[in-house]
Amino acid sequence: MALTGIEIFKLLPKTNCKKCGFPTCLAFAMKVAQGQAKIEDCPEASEEIKSKLRDAATPPIIEVQFGTDSMKLKIGGQNVLFRHEKKFLNPTVLALEVADDDSEIETRIDEVLNSSIERVGETLRIEAIYLKNRSADISKYRDALERILKKAPQIPLILGVSSSDIAIDSLSILKGHRPILHGATAENIEEMAKVAAKFNVPLVVSAKGVEAVIPLTEKAKALGVGDLIINAEPKSIGELLRDNTFIARGALKKQIRSVGYPIITFAWGKDDFYETIVSTVGILKYSSILVLKRTLPWKNLALFTIRQNIYSDPQVPMQVKQGIYRVGEPDDKSPFIVTTNFALTYFLVKGEIENSKIPVWLGIMDCDGLSVLTAWAAGKFSASKIAQFVKESGIEEKLNHRELIIPGYVAMLKASIEDKLSGWKVVIGTKEASGIPAFLRNYVRSKNDR
Amino acid sequence: MKFSIIKESYTGSVPEITFGKNRKVSFGGEKSLPFLFFEGEHPHKPLISFEVQDSPPQDYPKELAKVYSSVWDDPVRWAKLCESFGAEAIALRLMSIHPDTTDAKAEDVADKLKKFLNEIDLPLIILGCNHTEKDAEVLPIVSDVARGFNCIIGKAQEGNYKTIAASAMAGGHSLIAMSELDVNLAKQLNILITQMGFPANKLIIDPMCSALGYGFEYTYSVMERIRIAGLIQGDPMLSSPMVADVGFYVWKTKETQAEDENSQWGSLHERGIIWEAVTACSFLLSGAELLIMRHPEAVNLVKYFIEDLISTKEK
């Protein structure tokens, strides 16, 4: 937590010597507290205050960066326990575990490279590979690493090795990469910490339970590794929830530095279903990296969606700008649809219009990012506002017809919109967006028949 | 440094609800945030009820139809099938009364319910169709028919709670009070209902459910806020057990219906099941004690999840 001006002042020499450029120590202290002056400007400041300030500037859970120049990933940095307090920072990174003796490494890499799915305007994907040294053989590991680098030179990496020799061997060939080094335990912490310090890479320390992890983070820190990540090795969902709660609470509520690090979780499960459930708990409850045993499209979709939901801003719904959007290449005969500017609504509706292959003018109304019914209930998607939007949008010049399609959920607005928009006819669409392709095809056909 | 466990201190607790006549089940009763066994008692596991509808559903997608279409024209057979899947409670949803579907009359539903109560001895939740006026008309009659069966009746909303709460009280039932994703509205409704003399320890909050990807984060956070207000801040009007009506919302989504081909979404079968299971498990973690679900495989997953959590209880 930040120090106040008075707290800083108390630790200054109070000689008012003015070497800092300020008339008094107090004035200087106030500026430092506001971030407008640096403690280094006072030649008399003690080491104690410098380290206190440095400490205070460190977030309770540190932020760690890894990856490559074109794929930089950030983890940690959280400052709340519950998402309603403030937006959760830095979404959980999903990684796939690949073993160095897997004969189909290339297939696994493809799984990661082809994992991306679009949802609500965002591209979601498995972001990293965890390369596990299952063979315990240094040349096998080197070989696997080279195969990954050849096929996916930019993919962020986590190196799962338990020997410092293999760690050094791998880190020496990784150029333009800042991988995470995983494999420090009570047995090898010194060597591994030295390697991490030498190559300046983040280090994962692993031990069973939070209490056993703490001496390891302390030791690694003393050996000069600042970017640490915790693996408390939970073996059941109950342990995962408990360990992660302890770590996050310890860091955020008690400012315990030795647990103030991001968490890595290795998902497990008797099958893909259960591994997805375990991963869900990790995403909901403070895991910063989740390593999956296997990826599958349906599993990815569920995990991407829950991550996107949980890491959304609780104060502002995702929204798109008001305006008339073209879907496909609409002309003056194309259908005209109106809906709200909630990002989810927009993307679902747009996606289904695209599926229909029928070009459409899509009118998006500013409703503060509320869904159709929510906006209607809040009076933001009312007949008069829709009428006003249509008039002011300039759509009338683009069309040679006067038909407006509204979402099925607000069918009750038809008559009053027609009242307020003279010359227009209102057509009621389906309730769910999934009905749009069939609806549009019928609509266009019946219009042509007329 | 020695790490001392950082425990939260709690001033409130969740009342325990028991329902059913011959076969009874209980849920709620905990004294700390969900599954944090190290800092408060959790006398009961969360309870999963299987949804059964009183008339053949018109909107069950393929994956649900595969499981239920052979029994769904008879609620008794449907419930027995659920029982064979291991159901510990049934949630009977009276969809036939909805004015937009068959607009069935209260008397017809009452007859169906009598038969149902005779044949099924699992603890029962009886749900209306979420149409404010129609529920206000039918649920009182239903409460009366089920008098003595110690059911849960739902859902009372701001617009109809008076008649529904009064009749649930007369029938000796517990009651679900549903508000719309807002802590203050949930509290307000509980205050109004208890002011009528309805016992606070027989109330269940439905903060309104939603499906993964479709408003999920709102339900998740409202539940967390309600639990924190009830347990940590000790607000008695926000400490009621919570229900998550998961299946109803999940099986409307595109993710549970779109076929496998041409999609990067993978197999529909697994996708539908995981959509319901992930939504359900998440809401257990945010505070729900009672779930209403549809797919038996999703239910099994959630049960396994609960057992896995409980396994740390003794340690």
Ligand code: B12
């Ligand atoms: C999340 C949510 C909220 C969030 C807001 C989220 C948001 N960004 O909009 C919050 C918590 C803020 C909220 C508040 C309220 N809410 Co609200 N909310 C919901 C909830 C759970 C989900 C909404 C959602 O995200 N839907 C997903 C989007 C994508 O749906 P959509 O916009 O309708 O789009 C779909 C279709 O309409 C269709 N579509 C859209 N456009 C078009 C166009 C055409 C041509 C076609 C064919 C189809 C189509 O495609 C989409 C996918 O199928 C719903 C209930 C539910 N489960 O649906 C209630 C709901 C919408 N809310 C409701 C209410 C009453 C409110 C409040 C007034 C409650 C209150 N008293 O506080 C407030 C009003 C807000 C305000 N500012 O005053 C009611 C509306 C009642 C009614 N029948 O009119 C609902 C239905 C709940 C209920 N009672 O059942 N809510």
Ligand code: SF4
């Ligand atoms: S240089 Fe340091 S000691 Fe001198 S006035 Fe500034 S703050 Fe005070």
